[in-house]
Amino acid sequence: MPRMRSLSTRFVASLLAALLVLPALAACNTGQSSGAPASQGENTEPNTPAPTERTITDQAGRTVTLPAEVNRVITTWRPGTLLIMAAGGKSKLVATDGPSQQSEFLVQVFPEITSLPKVGSKKGGLNVEAIVAAKPDVVFVWSGSDVEPVIQQLESQQIPVVVLVPETLEQMEEAVMLAGKVMGTEEQAQQMISYYDEKLNMLSDKLGTIPADERSRVYMVGAYGVYSTASGDLYQNFLIEQAGGVNVASELKGGWAEVSAEQLVQWNPDVIVAVQYCGENCDPASIKSNPQLQTIKAVQNDKVYMFPSAMDPWDYPEPRSILGMLWLAKILYPDKMADLDLIQEVDNFHKTFFGKTFTELGGTLDE
Amino acid sequence: MSNRTARRSRWKGSLGIASLITLGIFVLSLGLGRYAIPPSQVAVLLWEIITGQFDPAQATEPARVLYYIRLPRILLAALTGAALAGAGTLFQGMFRNPLVSPDVLGVSSGAALGAALGILLPGGSSATIQIFAFTMGILAVALTYGIAKVSRGQSIVMLVLAGVVVSAFFEAALSFLKYVADPYEELPAIVFWLMGGFHRASWPLVRALLFTVLPGMAVLLLTSWKLNILSLGDEEAMSLGINVSLLRPFLIAAATLMVASTVSASGTIAWVGLVVPHIARILAGADHDQSMPVSMVMGAGFVLLMDDLARTLTTAEIPVGILTAAVGAPFFGYLLIKGTREAWK
Numbered sequence: 001m002p003r004m005r006s007l008s009t010r011f012v013a014s015l016l017a018a019l020l021v022l023p024a025l026a027a028c029n030t031g032q033s034s035g036a037p038a039s040q041g042e043n044t045e046p047n048t049p050a051p052t053e054r055t056i057t058d059q060a061g062r063t064v065t066l067p068a069e070v071n072r073v074i075t076t077w078r079p080g081t082l083l084i085m086a087a088g089g090k091s092k093l094v095a096t097d098g099p100s101q102q103s104e105f106l107v108q109v110f111p112e113i114t115s116l117p118k119v120g121s122k123k124g125g126l127n128v129e130a131i132v133a134a135k136p137d138v139v140f141v142w143s144g145s146d147v148e149p150v151i152q153q154l155e156s157q158q159i160p161v162v163v164l165v166p167e168t169l170e171q172m173e174e175a176v177m178l179a180g181k182v183m184g185t186e187e188q189a190q191q192m193i194s195y196y197d198e199k200l201n202m203l204s205d206k207l208g209t210i211p212a213d214e215r216s217r218v219y220m221v222g223a224y225g226v227y228s229t230a231s232g233d234l235y236q237n238f239l240i241e242q243a244g245g246v247n248v249a250s251e252l253k254g255g256w257a258e259v260s261a262e263q264l265v266q267w268n269p270d271v272i273v274a275v276q277y278c279g280e281n282c283d284p285a286s287i288k289s290n291p292q293l294q295t296i297k298a299v300q301n302d303k304v305y306m307f308p309s310a311m312d313p314w315d316y317p318e319p320r321s322i323l324g325m326l327w328l329a330k331i332l333y334p335d336k337m338a339d340l341d342l343i344q345e346v347d348n349f350h351k352t353f354f355g356k357t358f359t360e361l362g363g364t365l366d367e
Numbered sequence: 368m369s370n371r372t373a374r375r376s377r378w379k380g381s382l383g384i385a386s387l388i389t390l391g392i393f394v395l396s397l398g399l400g401r402y403a404i405p406p407s408q409v410a411v412l413l414w415e416i417i418t419g420q421f422d423p424a425q426a427t428e429p430a431r432v433l434y435y436i437r438l439p440r441i442l443l444a445a446l447t448g449a450a451l452a453g454a455g456t457l458f459q460g461m462f463r464n465p466l467v468s469p470d471v472l473g474v475s476s477g478a479a480l481g482a483a484l485g486i487l488l489p490g491g492s493s494a495t496i497q498i499f500a501f502t503m504g505i506l507a508v509a510l511t512y513g514i515a516k517v518s519r520g521q522s523i524v525m526l527v528l529a530g531v532v533v534s535a536f537f538e539a540a541l542s543f544l545k546y547v548a549d550p551y552e553e554l555p556a557i558v559f560w561l562m563g564g565f566h567r568a569s570w571p572l573v574r575a576l577l578f579t580v581l582p583g584m585a586v587l588l589l590t591s592w593k594l595n596i597l598s599l600g601d602e603e604a605m606s607l608g609i610n611v612s613l614l615r616p617f618l619i620a621a622a623t624l625m626v627a628s629t630v631s632a633s634g635t636i637a638w639v640g641l642v643v644p645h646i647a648r649i650l651a652g653a654d655h656d657q658s659m660p661v662s663m664v665m666g667a668g669f670v671l672l673m674d675d676l677a678r679t680l681t682t683a684e685i686p687v688g689i690l691t692a693a694v695g696a697p698f699f700g701y702l703l704i705k706g707t708r709e710a711w712k
Contacts, residue, residue, distance in 0.1 A: 098683050118682040122555065125566045125684035128436050129402035132428070145486050146556040148493040149567040156435035157428070167551055223550070233549065255550040317551075 056182060059175060060143050060163035067137055067160075070183050074136040076147075077122040078103055079318045083166055084140060085110065086319040086353045087179040088188030095134040097121045105312045108361050109354040122146075128153045138182055140164055167317050169196075169238065176319070192319065192353060199322050200242065203329055206336050207244030216332040218245040219267060219298070220307075220315075221274035222256040226282045226290070227264065231257040235317040236275075243328035245271070261292045271332060272298040273305050276313040305331055311363045323349060327365070378657040381650040385661050389445075389668030396441045396671055397433070399679050404429045440568035443576065444674040444687075445667040447565070447629040448639055450580045452666020453587050453659065454622040455640030456647065460598045460655050461618065462523055469626045469640035472526065472619065473533035477507025478630040479561055480537045483544040486556045493567065496560070497631045504627035507533050512619065522601065562686045563634025565674050572632055583625035584663060590618060591659040598655070637688045638695035639670055649702060669695075 055065050073092040075081040081100040084093065090110055095117040100106055106113055117134050120126040122142060128150060131139060139154055141147045143165045151161045162182055166172040173193050180189025218240050222228035230236035231252035240247045248267040249257060274282045281290075284304040293299050307315050307324065314324030323346050330337040343365055347357035397413065398406045412430050415421040416438070423434060454469035462471065470476070481503025485496030514529035515522060548554040593614060596604045601611050626640075647662035670687070673694065677687040 120683040123559065124562075124686060125559070125564055127401050127678060127682055127684055128566070129400045129432060129678070130682045132432055132436070133402040142552070144552045144556045145491055145493050145496055146559040149569065152569060153436050157431050235551075254547045255554070 056162070056178070058162045059165040059171065059178065062161075062163060064138075064160050064162055066182060070137040072135060072137045073183060074119060074131055074134060074139045075100065076119060076126055076131075076139065076141050076150075078106075079166060079316065080140050080142060080164055081106060081113075082318050082320075083164065083172070083175055084179055084183075086188075086192050087176045087183065088185030089179060089183045090355075092183055094136060095119050095131065097126070099123075103312070105361070109350075109356050126150050128157075132157050132159065138162055140179065140182075167235065169200075169242075169317075172317055172319070188353070195349070195352070196322055199326065203242055203244065203325065207329060207333060210244060210333075212246075216245045216270045217248050217267070218328075218332070219248050219264060219269035219272045221272060221278045221282050221287070223275065223277055223279070224256055224258065225279045226274075226287060226293075227261060228256045228258050228278075231255060235321070236315050239315055239321060239325055240328065242325045243332055245328065245332050264293065265295060268296055269298050270301075271303045271305070272296070273307050273328065273331075275307050275315055276310065303331075308365055309358075309363055311361065319353065320349070374652055374654070374657075378651045378654075378661070382657075382661050382664065385647075385650070385664045385668065389664050389671070392668045392671050392675070393441065393445065396444075396675050397437065399675050400432070400437055401679065401682060402429070402432045402436075404433060409433065435570070436568075439570050439573045440565050440674070440678075441671065442573045443568040443633060444565045444671045446573070446576050446580050447633050447636060448643075448666035448668070448670025449584060449663040450625040450629045450666075451636060451640040451670070452643035452647070453584055453663045454626045455666075456591075456644040456655065456659050456662040457587055457594065457618060457622050458640075459644050460594045461615065462527060463598050463600070464527070465645065466641070467527070468638075469622065470534075470630075470635070472511045472530040472623070473507035473537060474504045474623055474626050475630055475635045476534040476537035476541065477510075478504035478627060479635070480507075480541045480544070482560045482631070482634075483541055483548075483557045486553055486560065487544060487548060497572075500631035501627050503537075504630055505623055507537055508619065508623045508627075512616065560634055563636050563688045564677065564684060564686055565633050566678075566684055567632065576628055576632055579624050579628040583621045586618070586621040588659055588663075590614070592656040594618070594655040594659075635688065636670065637692045638699075639666055639691055642695040642699045643669055645699065645702065 052068050053065055054068060055063055058064055071092055072094045073084065073089050074095045075084050075093065076097045078097065078099045081093075081096050081103075084090075085106070093113070093116060096113060096119070098118045098121045101114050101116070101118060117130060119130045119134065126147070131154065136159060138160045140162050141151065141164070143163045147163075151163075154161050162178070164175040164179065166175040173196060176189045176192050177186075180186040220230040220236055220240065222230050222236075229249045229252070230240070230247060231254055232247070232250040233253050234255060237247045237250055248269050249259065252259075272287060274284065274287065284306055287293060287304050288299050288302070290299075298304055307313065308327055312320070314320045314327070326337075326340065326345060327342060330340055330342055343359070346363070346365070347359055350356060350358040350361065350363075397409050398404070404412075408429055412421070412433050415430075416434060421430070421434065423431070426434065451469055455467075458467045458469060458471055459465055478500040481499035481501070482496050484503070485491045485499035488495070488499075491499075511526065511529040511533045514532065515525040518525050518529070545554060545557055548557055593609060596607050596609050597611065597614065599607075604611050629636075643666045644658070644662050647658045647665055650665075651658045651661040670691065673690040674687050676690055677685045
């Protein structure tokens with residue numbers, strides 16, 4: 001008898017386990033249909049009807065109760081919109097912030113975005129009544145004290161709010177996965193993360209063995225002109241490191257740090273990269289002709305570049321920053337990265353996650 | 368004697384008209400918003416809320432929008448307007464200077480620094496930010512008053528100069544905090560806070576504000592006749608039996624409490640405290656006993672109207688400080704051109 005019972009328990013258990021694993025398998029697209037593990041004997045609750053609600057924990061650590069199915073989504077800041085789209089939520093958007101609808105890139109990959117209602121902006125404030133009027137299932141917001149009253153007001157309207165904090169690579173992967181889970185688009189979210197992991201592994205395989213004293217030393221021209229640079233706590237510092245470089249200003253703290261021309265000459269970087277939004281007189285031609293900087297190796301060896309892309313900067317913490325890393329790696333180590341066809345990679349990425357290739361969108365990696 | 372009666376009836380008229388207009392704006396505000404609620408429904412809901420039949424737990428969506436979003440915001444805007452305009456009238460009278468605004472003693476720069484500190488502190492919620500802003504706003508004024516007190520010289524001028532000193536110092540400290548703030552989250556939050564607006568409105572906030580603004584307004588209204596004497600100058604006031612060294616700090620404290628609490632709730636709203644007192648003076652005369660209530664009522668109406676525009680003109684929020692200045696400045700210019708010499712007699 002004990003033997004019989006254990007057999008039937010095992011049978012029921014494996015059947016239920018198979019039922020549980022099946023959707024996950026389908027989502028992963030592995031195509032394997034091997035037998036489910038039979039050792040989950042404890043996990044044998046009877047099949048309950050689909051729940052009408054579920055709870056998740058967002059990146060601010062808040063517990064959020066969501067409807068079983070999320071079909072109407074609002075994002076409230078541009079990087080958030082990008083992230084939601086990359087996580088597969090394009091068709092679920094019912095309203096966005098204003099700047100998202102002014103982004104050339106977003107409008108090109110998703111022209112319908114301009115016909116959606118606008119709900120304000122991160123910079124100018126969100127209009128809570130406009131959000132409520134769009135009747136969302138869930139609203140994605142950034143983290144910060146400025147958005148806290150909005151969260152409270154939306155909670156008073158019984159509208160679930162999910163906070164995303166995509167500021168480091170780990171947080172961004174977490175945010176994509178969370179957004180996928182919230183919207184039921186785990187498949188594309190997982191695909192995105194796999195792409196990231198694959199490329200990061202590739203970079204560390206190719207560049208990880210370079211000894212510290214042979215690494216390219218990089219100066220990044222930041223948001224406030226030639227003498228502002230990415231300090232150690234910016235995402236751009238991380239990006240330089242992932243591309244195998246050394247940020248000469250990594251010891252500084254506090255966002256975009258102002259430095260003196262003398263300090264820059266003293267650092268004598270191998271490569272200078274200027275972000276797209278650096279302002280005036282910071283394009284490669286101006287830097288190369290700047291009399292104060294003539295002794296710098298990067299200027300002498302003609303290694304001054306503009307960080308892509310002209311369409312949208314890729315150096316911010318957002319899904320496309322992986323392309324920025326690949327680009328920088330190729331600039332710093334052309335020999336080691338010789339087998340990377342960058343424009344093809346960029347095209348593939350855009351096609352997979354945003355539906356159109358970079359070239360189709362009119363993008364180019366030329367300066 | 369008949370002159371006095373005429374002025375009094377003119378004052379009553381202007382107070383009545385201002386009150387009516389403000390009441391009209393208030394009613395209008397209830398029906399305005401990006402979320403459409405028909406006026407008839409607004410009326411029904413309002414009646415339920417006033418008579419206590421309103422049950423938030425079972426409320427429909429329009430009811431929740433009206434109760435939790437629109438109503439607290441309208442009240443916050445009206446309270447802020449009344450407080451700023453009242454404090455403006457007080458300070459302009461006290462300092463005998465038409466260019467003085469409620470932040471002359473440094474309350475705004477103090478509150479701004481406090482808010483930035485609250486934003487930079489780890490784990491700061493919007494409540495801690497407000498408490499920081501409020502405390503630092505009061506601290507700044509206390510510092511100004513202390514400096515003026517220990518320095519010798521004419522007390523009124525010293526107060527204004529000390530206010531300049533304290534404001535400059537606090538603004539430098541704020542610039543430093545903005546410099547060290549990280550550009551992703553903290554800096555935008557500070558800039559956003561400084562811009563000001565009523566989007567932070569909630570019932571707890573309105574309730575907290577009632578505790579500071581209403582007593583402050585009562586003090587200002589009840590002592591406004593003494594302000595007339597105070598505005599004659601210290602010596603004159605003392606010879607008329609007013610204890611200047613007691614009355615002045617008392618009034619400053621009352622106004623500071625009001626202004627600090629509104630600034631900590633909704634940031635700096637430009638021009639209201641400077642322009643509205645002038646308009647009130649033109650309408651009601653230079654007698655503070657008469658211009659003070661008119662100023663408060665008009666301040667409430669003006670800010671309420673500007674906030675209505677801010678939240679309904681576009682789907683985005685237009686910063687209300689921009690609107691108050693954009694509308695207030697040209698209007699003030701118009702009044703200057705038209706000639707207001709009479710009001711300053």
